[in-house]
Amino acid sequence: MKISETDILLIPGYGRTLPGHWLLRWRDKMASARVVSQAELHRPGRQAWLDTLVKEVDAAGKPVVLVAHSLGCILVARGAHVLKDKIRGAYLVAPSDWDRDGLVPEFDGGDFKPIPRDPLPFPAHLVASRNDPYCDFERAQDFAKAWGTTFQDAGEAGHINLESGHGPWPEGMMSFAHFMKRLG
Template structure:
């Protein structure tokens, strides 16, 4: 599948996402990509976020490919049974955060985002994980990929794969995403 044939919905994670983050750069480079506006970024409510995602997918006029980072990956896992079955073609997941871990984010217990669903995704998925992500142990990310039926990619020691870890443009990620899109055929 060509990138231009889909609506690319980008889902950021918990808290503020720096403007230099690769997701915003991807939005600028791809005319058919948009970052989903999610409310209460420091106190997210699963139902509100899930309903926002479902409404966005329902409004799509082309097949949808979801791109999640951190809590955005976990949101996708929680939403799979609510998403229109004929609209989502795939999910590209980057650096999922482990909300089952105690005190992952001081001051927010993870709310309804835990436990993390382990049901297989009903569409193709690919997960990129870092060996030194402070928000998710590598083995946990690998286990999530296996449970979700996702392809798995070792990003090496890349931190949380965000602007703070030096991944503003993240050209390797764009190349990996392009290969994933090609596999969606």
């Protein structure tokens, strides 16, 4: 599937996505991509975030491919049953493990936990790092198995964000292109 034939919805995670982050760079490089802007970035509520995502999906004029980072991955897993008929695929990067106590001292994961374990009803690919401070590698592998996604070991890449040196993240763009090709 060609990127130009889809609406790419970029779903950030917890907190503010800093300028230069690969998600924002991808938005700038792909004409059909837009960021799903959520309210309450530091006190997210599952239903409010899901309602915003559903509105964005409903507004799409083409088949939708989701690209999610961190808490955005958990949102996709949480809302998969609502979104299933409208999503062509999901590319999930560095899911955060909100079931872990004290993951972020300012936020306990709220109603995003427990993290769902149901298989996703659309094709998905999960990319995880071996030294992600927000999710153990084995836990990310477990998410991929439970959700029925393909899995990619990103090596020691931290949380695959700006702080871990992943502004442009060309390896991610190549991986995403392979995922899109797989969608047909």
